[in-house]
Every structure is written in C-alpha cells, then in structure tokens.
Amino acid sequence: MDTYKTLREEAFEANLEIKRQNLAIYTWGNVSAFDPCSGVFAIKPSGVPYDELTPESMVLLDLDGRIVEGKLKPSSDTKTHQVLYREFSGIKGITHTHSPYAVAWAQAKKPVPVFGTTHADHGTEEIPCTEFMGPEAVKNDYELETGNLIVETFRNKGLNPAHVTMVLVAGHGPFTWGDSAARSVYHGAVLEEICKMAILTLRVDPQTKPLPEHIIKKHWERKHGPNAYYGQK
Amino acid sequence: MDTYKTLREEAFEANLEIKRQNLAIYTWGNVSAFDPCSGVFAIKPSGVPYDELTPESMVLLDLDGRIVEGKLKPSSDTKTHQVLYREFSGIKGITHTHSPYAVAWAQAKKPVPVFGTTHADHGTEEIPCTEFMGPEAVKNDYELETGNLIVETFRNKGLNPAHVTMVLVAGHGPFTWGDSAARSVYHGAVLEEICKMAILTLRVDPQTKPLPEHIIKKHWERKHGPNAYYGQK
Amino acid sequence: MDTYKTLREEAFEANLEIKRQNLAIYTWGNVSAFDPCSGVFAIKPSGVPYDELTPESMVLLDLDGRIVEGKLKPSSDTKTHQVLYREFSGIKGITHTHSPYAVAWAQAKKPVPVFGTTHADHGTEEIPCTEFMGPEAVKNDYELETGNLIVETFRNKGLNPAHVTMVLVAGHGPFTWGDSAARSVYHGAVLEEICKMAILTLRVDPQTKPLPEHIIKKHWERKHGPNAYYGQK
Amino acid sequence: MDTYKTLREEAFEANLEIKRQNLAIYTWGNVSAFDPCSGVFAIKPSGVPYDELTPESMVLLDLDGRIVEGKLKPSSDTKTHQVLYREFSGIKGITHTHSPYAVAWAQAKKPVPVFGTTHADHGTEEIPCTEFMGPEAVKNDYELETGNLIVETFRNKGLNPAHVTMVLVAGHGPFTWGDSAARSVYHGAVLEEICKMAILTLRVDPQTKPLPEHIIKKHWERKHGPNAYYGQK
Numbered sequence: 001m002d003t004y005k006t007l008r009e010e011a012f013e014a015n016l017e018i019k020r021q022n023l024a025i026y027t028w029g030n031v032s033a034f035d036p037c038s039g040v041f042a043i044k045p046s047g048v049p050y051d052e053l054t055p056e057s058m059v060l061l062d063l064d065g066r067i068v069e070g071k072l073k074p075s076s077d078t079k080t081h082q083v084l085y086r087e088f089s090g091i092k093g094i095t096h097t098h099s100p101y102a103v104a105w106a107q108a109k110k111p112v113p114v115f116g117t118t119h120a121d122h123g124t125e126e127i128p129c130t131e132f133m134g135p136e137a138v139k140n141d142y143e144l145e146t147g148n149l150i151v152e153t154f155r156n157k158g159l160n161p162a163h164v165t166m167v168l169v170a171g172h173g174p175f176t177w178g179d180s181a182a183r184s185v186y187h188g189a190v191l192e193e194i195c196k197m198a199i200l201t202l203r204v205d206p207q208t209k210p211l212p213e214h215i216i217k218k219h220w221e222r223k224h225g226p227n228a229y230y231g232q233k
Numbered sequence: 234m235d236t237y238k239t240l241r242e243e244a245f246e247a248n249l250e251i252k253r254q255n256l257a258i259y260t261w262g263n264v265s266a267f268d269p270c271s272g273v274f275a276i277k278p279s280g281v282p283y284d285e286l287t288p289e290s291m292v293l294l295d296l297d298g299r300i301v302e303g304k305l306k307p308s309s310d311t312k313t314h315q316v317l318y319r320e321f322s323g324i325k326g327i328t329h330t331h332s333p334y335a336v337a338w339a340q341a342k343k344p345v346p347v348f349g350t351t352h353a354d355h356g357t358e359e360i361p362c363t364e365f366m367g368p369e370a371v372k373n374d375y376e377l378e379t380g381n382l383i384v385e386t387f388r389n390k391g392l393n394p395a396h397v398t399m400v401l402v403a404g405h406g407p408f409t410w411g412d413s414a415a416r417s418v419y420h421g422a423v424l425e426e427i428c429k430m431a432i433l434t435l436r437v438d439p440q441t442k443p444l445p446e447h448i449i450k451k452h453w454e455r456k457h458g459p460n461a462y463y464g465q466k
Numbered sequence: 467m468d469t470y471k472t473l474r475e476e477a478f479e480a481n482l483e484i485k486r487q488n489l490a491i492y493t494w495g496n497v498s499a500f501d502p503c504s505g506v507f508a509i510k511p512s513g514v515p516y517d518e519l520t521p522e523s524m525v526l527l528d529l530d531g532r533i534v535e536g537k538l539k540p541s542s543d544t545k546t547h548q549v550l551y552r553e554f555s556g557i558k559g560i561t562h563t564h565s566p567y568a569v570a571w572a573q574a575k576k577p578v579p580v581f582g583t584t585h586a587d588h589g590t591e592e593i594p595c596t597e598f599m600g601p602e603a604v605k606n607d608y609e610l611e612t613g614n615l616i617v618e619t620f621r622n623k624g625l626n627p628a629h630v631t632m633v634l635v636a637g638h639g640p641f642t643w644g645d646s647a648a649r650s651v652y653h654g655a656v657l658e659e660i661c662k663m664a665i666l667t668l669r670v671d672p673q674t675k676p677l678p679e680h681i682i683k684k685h686w687e688r689k690h691g692p693n694a695y696y697g698q699k
Numbered sequence: 700m701d702t703y704k705t706l707r708e709e710a711f712e713a714n715l716e717i718k719r720q721n722l723a724i725y726t727w728g729n730v731s732a733f734d735p736c737s738g739v740f741a742i743k744p745s746g747v748p749y750d751e752l753t754p755e756s757m758v759l760l761d762l763d764g765r766i767v768e769g770k771l772k773p774s775s776d777t778k779t780h781q782v783l784y785r786e787f788s789g790i791k792g793i794t795h796t797h798s799p800y801a802v803a804w805a806q807a808k809k810p811v812p813v814f815g816t817t818h819a820d821h822g823t824e825e826i827p828c829t830e831f832m833g834p835e836a837v838k839n840d841y842e843l844e845t846g847n848l849i850v851e852t853f854r855n856k857g858l859n860p861a862h863v864t865m866v867l868v869a870g871h872g873p874f875t876w877g878d879s880a881a882r883s884v885y886h887g888a889v890l891e892e893i894c895k896m897a898i899l900t901l902r903v904d905p906q907t908k909p910l911p912e913h914i915i916k917k918h919w920e921r922k923h924g925p926n927a928y929y930g931q932k
Contacts (some may be wrong), residue, residue, distance in 0.1 A: 017883060021724075046465055100426065105436075108438035110438060115870070117871045118802060120798050140449075142455070190345060199433060200802075200803030201806040203436070204803050204806075204901070205807035206810075208806060211870045214837050214838075222775060232746055232747055280696055306698055333659065333662050333663050337666030340581040342674075375684055392471035436669070448694055512931060515897070566895055566899060569815060572815065599914065607920070637814070665902055
C-alpha cells in the first residue's frame with residue numbers, strides 16, 4: 001500500500017514538472033512512475049489538465065495493463081509505457097511530451113547528431129529516431145506497437161536503454177526515461193534543449209560535423225563513468 | 234436574457250484566454266460566442282485592451298449584424314464572424330489572432346502540411362490557406378468578404394468545417410472555431426503550435442514529407458472517431 | 467512647471483514599458499517625451515537600470531541640447547532624439563531599443579517588406595533602413611549625425627514621418643516615434659513583431675512577395691483613413 | 700576572513716543571476732569571484748541546483764586548486780577558472796553557461812562576426828572560437844587543458860582579455876569574464892544576445908558583411924575609450 005502511495009506521489013509531481021519545464025501545452029504530455037518489485041506503475045489519467053491533477057487521480061496498473069487502483073481512465077499512451085517497463089529493465093520512470101524542438105526532429109524523421117558536450121554529458125550516441133509504423137501494426141494495437149517499435153529500434157541499432165535514455169518516434173515525438181519519474185522528465189527537458197541547440201547549430205553552419213569521439217567519451221565519463229567526478233557524490 | 238449573460242461571460246473568458254495563451258500582443262485578437270437558438274453572438278468590443286474588458290463590455294449582435302445589446306462598437310472583424318456562423322452550421326465560437334507562426338504561413342500563402350501526430354490529433358487535412366481577396370471584394374465590404382473568402386475556400390476544397398476547424402487568410406492570419414468560444418481559442422493555440430513545429434521541421438529537413446495516411450487516420454480516430462478513447466468520456 | 471512634471475512622468479512610464487514589452491535587456495533602450503509648446507523633452511538618464519528609474523531621474527532638455535532640469539547625464543542617444551523632434555514636426559515621443567528581430571534586419575541592412583496586414587495596419591510602406599554612416603560623420607558628432615541620417619533617408623525616399631513611424635539604422639537598430647511617448651513604445655513593439663513575422667515568413671517561403679497594394683491600402687485606411695472604423699472613436 | 704565572506708556572497712549572487720537571465724537550465728552554469736590580493740576565488744559547488752545555493756555553500760580555492768574553505772566539491776569546471784585567473788591578469792569574475800545561441804556558434808565552431816553596434820559596444824573583435832582539444836590533452840587534465848586552450852587561442856590571435864571578454868570553446872560553449880563576478884554574468888547575457896542577433900541576421904541575409912571598421916571603433920570608444928561618455932561617470 002505504501003508503495004502505491006509513493007508511486008502516485010512521484011507520478012503526480014513529475015507530471016507537474018512537465019508544465020514547469022514548458023514541455024507541453026494543455027494536456028499534451030504524460031509521466032509514469034514504476035516499482036519493479038510490485039511490477040506496478042502509476043500514470044497520468046487521460047486528458048485531465050495538469051492543474052486539476054492530484055496524487056489520488058493517478059492510475060495504477062500492472063505490466064499486463066490491468067488497473068490495480070484508480071477511478072479514471074489512464075493515459076491513452078499507457079500501453080507504450082507498459083512495453084518499455086517490460087523490455088527495458090532497470091528504468092523506473094517514463095515521460096512523453098510534444099515539446100516542439102524534439103517534435104521537429106521526429107517529424108523530419110532524423111536522428112539528432114552529437115554536436116556538442118551538452119549532448120555528450122547525457123549520452124555518447126545520436127538520439128535515435130524510429131521508422132514509421134506500418135499499416136498492420138497501426139490497425140493491430142497502436143500504442144502497444146509504438147512500444148514495440150521503440151524496443152525494436154534499440155535492438156536493431158544495438159543501443160543500451162541504460163545509456164541512451166531518449167528516443168524520437170517518427171512523425172510523433174519524444175519518449176524519455178530514467179531511474180525515476182523525475183529523472184525521466186529531466187531527460188525530456190534535456191532532449192528539448194539538445195534538439196533546440198542542434199537546430200540553431202545547423203543554422204550557423206548546415207555542414208557542422210559531430211563532436212570528435214574522444215571529447216564525447218570524456219564528457220560522458222566525467223558524469224557517468226566509473227571515475228565520474230561531477231556532482232557531490 | 235440568461236442566454237445573453239452566458240454568451241457575454243463565455244466571450245469575456247475566451248478573450249482573456251488569448252492573452253494567457255500568448256496568441257496576440259495588445260488588442261490584436263478577438264473571440265465571439267454564439268447561441269444557435271436565439272441566433273445571437275457576443276463579441277469583443279473594438280480596440281479595447283484585454284485587461285479593461287468586462288463581461289458587460291461584450292457586444293451582442295444577431296446574424297444580420299444588428300446590435301442586440303451593448304454600448305461599445307463591436308470588433309472591426311465582426312462581419313467575418315457573422316458570415317462564418319451563418320454558413321458553418323454547428324460552430325459556437327470563433328477566434329481571430331495575429332499569432333506570429335500562423336501569420337508567417339498566411340503571409341507566405343502556404344497551407345500547412347500534416348507533418349505529424351500533433352496535427353493529425355486535430356485534423357486529417359492540411360490547414361487551408363485562402364487566395365488573396367480581389368480589389369472589387371476589398372472595396373465592397375472587406376470583413377464580410379473575408380468571411381465569404383473562407384467559406385468559398387472550404388467549398389472549393391471540399392472541406393468540412395466540423396473536421397477542419399482552422400484556416401489561414403492569405404496575407405492576414407488565422408481564424409479558428411469550435412463548438413464553444415473556449416474551444417475556438419484552444420484551436421487557435423493548437424494552430425500556432427502546429428505552425429511553429431512545421432517551420433522547425435522544415436529547418437531540420439526542407440524535404441520533409443507529410444505523415445503517412447494510415448497514421449494520420451489513426452490519430453484522428455483515437456480522439457474523434459466513433460470509437461474514440463482519448464480523455465475521460 | 468506642470469508641463470515638466472507631465473513630461474517626466476510620461477517619459478518615466480514609457481521607459482518602464484520597454485521592459486514590460488521585452489524590447490531590451492539591461493539598459494539597452496531609451497524613450498523621450500516632447501512638448502512642442504515649450505520645446506522641451508524629457509529623456510532617460512544614461513546607463514541607469516529601468517528598476518532604478520523615477521520620474522525625478524528623467525532629464526529635461528531643449529532642442530539645442532541644453533539641460534533645462536535634472537541632475538543626471540541624459541541618454542547617450544539624446545542628440546538623435548533632438549534632431550528628430552526638430553525635423554519631424556508633430557511627433558511627441560521617440561523610442562530606441564536593441565530588440566533582436568529589428569536589430570537583425572538593421573544588421574542585414576535590409577528594409578522590411580509589407581508581407582501582411584499586421585504591417586499594413588501600421589503603415590503602407592516597407593520599414594526603411596538607412597545606409598551606413600560615413601567616417602567623417604562618425605568623427606564629427608555621431609549621435610547628431612544619426613539623427614541627420616534618419617532625416618535624410620526619409621527625404622530621399624519621400625517618406626512622411628506621420629505615416630511611417632519606424633526606421634532601422636543600418637548596423638545598429640530601430641528608432642520609432644508617435645504622437646506620445648507611450649505611442650512610440652507601442653510602435654517599437656509593433657516593429658519587433660513585424661520583423662519577427664517577416665523572418666518567419668521568409669523561412670516558410672524565401673520567395674514571398676509583398677501583400678497586394680489594394681489590401682495594404684484597405685488595412686491602413688480602416689485604422690487611419692478619413693473613414694477609419696477601428697477602435698471606439 | 701572578511702574577504703572570503705565577500706567573495707562567497709559575490710559568487711552566490713552572481714550564480715543566481717544565471718537563472719534570472721535565463722542562461723542555463725538545471726545546474727548547467729557556474730560563476731566564480733576572485734580576489735587578486737589573497738589569490739583566492741569562490742565558486743559554485745558541483746551539481747547543486749541554484750535554488751539550493753547559499754553563500755556558505757560556495758567553495759573557496761587558491762590558484763593551485765587547493766580548497767581553502769568549504770565542505771562541498773567545487774564545480775567540475777574549477778580548473779578552467781583557475782587557469783584563466785592565473786593567465787588573464789585583472790579579471791575578477793568568470794562565468795560558464797550552456798546558453799543555447801552561444802552553444803550553437805560553439806558547436807558550429809565559428810567565431811561570431813561583428814555584425815552591429817550591440818556587439819561593438821562590448822568589443823571590437825569577433826568573438827573567438829577555440830579549436831577542438833586533441834586526444835592527449837583530453838586524457839591529461841581536461842578542465843585545466845580547457846583553460847590552456849582558451850589562453851592559447853587568445854595568444855595565437857593576439858587578443859587582449861581586457862578587451863575581448865568572451866570566448867567560445869569549440870563543441871562546448873561560452874566562457875565570459877570581467878572585473879567582477881556580476882560583470883562576468885553580464886557578459887554571458889550580452890554574448891547570448893549577440894549570438895541570437897547574429898543568427899537572425901544570417902536568416903535575413905546569409906551574405907551579411909561585418910559592420911564598417913569606423914563604426915565599430917566609435918561604439919567601443921563611446922563606452923570604453925579614454926573619452927567614454929556612456930553612463931553616469
């Protein structure tokens with residue numbers, strides 16, 4: 001029971017953070033918080049404005065999509081979250097928004113190159129972009145297939161979701177994750193800033209090359225390597 | 234009488250929302266609220282700043298443009314609203330702004346392609362843009378002819394105003410509508426966001442193609458189809 | 467004496483409006499208010515942050531640049547204001563800012579075409595841009611020569627400062643004016659919005675043509691012609 | 700002791716200003732304040748959010764990088780600050796941010812041309828951009844080598860850090876400095892605005908030429924020359 005309360009509060013707080021970080025207008029974003037032990041996650045109810053949310057309004061579901069607790073309908077993107085929790089072990093929070101710079105890259109169906117250290121501080125790889133979903137998958141179970149599409153993209157490219165915590169769904173927008181709901185929103189804000197910087201960079205010079213490999217590696221390791229020395233730990 | 238009070242309050246609230254959603258500077262936008270039974274609509278008075286508006290300052294008119302109630306001059310765009318209420322049955326609110334990204338597409342006289350699901354969530358067609366009005370029509374009755382131009386554009390393109398709730402008037406800017414005044418402002422904000430995303434998308438790749446038809450249809454139907462499953466209803 | 471008090475208060479209020487309309491960071495903008503009867507204008511003191519201004523800190527000068535009242539040094543741009551009040555009869559307020567979109571057009575040394583009705587509502591001509599000032603004029607009396615450059619630009623192009631209330635000084639930025647200090651700041655905000663819309667328009671289509679002449683004329687006349695019908699008068 | 704207190708307070712205040720001027724999201728920026736007499740500087744602790752900072756949380760170090768006072772780990776960029784204080788005599792404050800327009804120029808590895816007087820008011824030279832750091836230097840002592848790279852760039856280009864108070868580190872972002880911590884943040888905000896104006900200028904005309912030399916010189920001298928006449932001194 002305490003776990004459920006914590007999950008609801010974490011999901012609630014993280015959903016409000018979408019608004020604070022300006023990552024969506026109206027209700028165009030949702031966050032979930034996952035507890036691997038109980039196999040349950042809390043997610044935003046569908047179509048409810050952020051300023052009407054309460055911890056109690058969060059919906060609790062298991063990984064088969066059964067509602068464990070909650071009176072409202074969960075986010076229409078719930079099955080995408082469900083697939084990612086099932087397939088990407090270790091993640092405890094997922095964020096989906098329609099933040100405009102990330103959407104621009106998704107609509108152009110282009111991965112975001114590692115143009116600088118802001119990007120490298122959060123990942124050594126370009127931000128992957130999926131293919132468009134085929135007509136069969138769309139007809140079948142759209143939101144579940146969106147999850148499958150992301151998982152497949154990571155498998156095909158040999159990416160590790162513990163290192164690459166962001167993806168662009170072609171023609172749609174970003175999903176980001178992390179070891180907490182709060183961290184997944186942080187990655188949503190980071191992605192938006194990286195996408196903005198990358199567009200501005202191409203405006204200064206459309207021929208810009210990615211950052212040299214040795215600088216990418218250095219920036220990643222000073223924050224995430226075995227000898228990381230950023231922050232207070 | 235109660236109907237009039239409700240209309241004035243709805244129009245007042247919706248006009249304030251223009252400012253909250255940052256869709257116009259100074260007085261560059263107006264909203265009206267329409268009641269089909271009485272055939273009366275309430276609209277912003279001309280040139281009055283948003284923070285000086287009150288529900289009482291709204292002007293009530295019938296569909297022939299006669300003032301039913303109100304001491305101030307109605308918006309200079311009143312006749313455009315009037316034509317749309319007369320011709321587009323079922324709409325109950327209209328919003329006009331000069332929001333800069335929508336104006337950019339209108340000034341370039343280009344329809345906005347369906348580049349992604351943000352657009353498809355609100356319509357399956359590109360946002361139409363009218364032609365320039367001819368010299369005769371301008372001389373005749375400019376604001377009324379603006380309404381005619383929009384209606385004609387929808388007829389020529391075979392568009393249904395219940396499905397396509399937005400238009401760009403060439404060289405001018407956006408008009409949006411909906412089943413309430415509040416909804417028409419919502420569509421004004423959606424249009425501005427779609428127009429911004431579309432410009433950013435073209436910056437990432439000027440050759441970007443529209444979203445595949447089957448994904449457009451899916452997104453529209455999950456929100457507006459007979460089996461819609463977005464939101465709490 | 468009352469005139470001076472009014473001028474100081476008008477100038478003070480209008481300088482604060484620069485900040486509210488986001489037209490300058492730090493102290494990068496100044497407004498003056500002019501009384502044609504006494505031939506005196508009040509202007510922002512040089513380099514003082516907006517939140518430290520008071521009506522009393524405004525500096526009063528005559529059209530020969532003599533300080534009439536005030537303990538602080540006037541804006542370094544004072545002589546430009548002085549020339550414009552002397553040469554452009556009828557204007558009672560002048561605003562200078564470094565608002566970024568207007569500066570972009572000034573730095574590119576390009577006039578802003580009339581791409582739409584937002585522009586036509588405030589003028590029927592493109593926003594003029596001066597030439598660069600020559601080395602002799604710069605050495606002579608830079609700020610006074612900036613005024614001369616603007617006046618000369620208007621003469622060469624046959625422009626009427628009562629109709630075209632904005633100018634871009636090449637490589638520098640915008641000066642705007644009006645029949646009050648408040649109106650000159652309004653024109654500063656209008657110019658910034660027009661310049662932003664024009665840049666966005668060129669991004670949608672770099673080949674965009676100006677608005678047809680008959681629509682430009684209509685929009686100007688409905689706000690400023692003999693039969694103007696915008697607003698409450 | 701009083702010197703240390705003053706340094707901590709100056710550094711604390713200047714770090715908060717990063718947030719107020721919107722120069723970084725989350726913890727992506729740091730400021731230090733230096734006292735040349737004692738050879739000690741105060742700097743932001745690593746990874747601590749701005750709203751959790753206190754004057755007491757600032758870390759004091761000497762120019763050999765030894766902690767003089769403070770319980771937290773200093774900014775991971777500390778050694779870059781240390782090199783600049785050692786090599787650029789006269790500077791008393793340094794700011795590093797990831798402000799997006801400055802980062803765009805750094806990622807494109809392009810110096811920012813002097814396109815206008817906003818730039819010339821703060822320096823007569825283009826904003827320099829370093830080369831990428833080589834693999835050896837990255838392995839050796841990354842943050843110290845970042846300082847060396849900046850110093851070397853200034854030597855190779857014959858630039859005077861008292862006149863050019865800004866630099867772009869290729870692929871990374873801006874460092875700015877001044878005769879106080881507050882002044883270094885001011886230069887950070889100025890650089891961001893100049894970088895934004897320069898990108899917008901290239902959008903109006905990609906062929907834009909720099910401002911003529913005689914206007915650059917005039918603007919610099921009216922603010923910084925022996926006969927400067929801007930401001931109240």
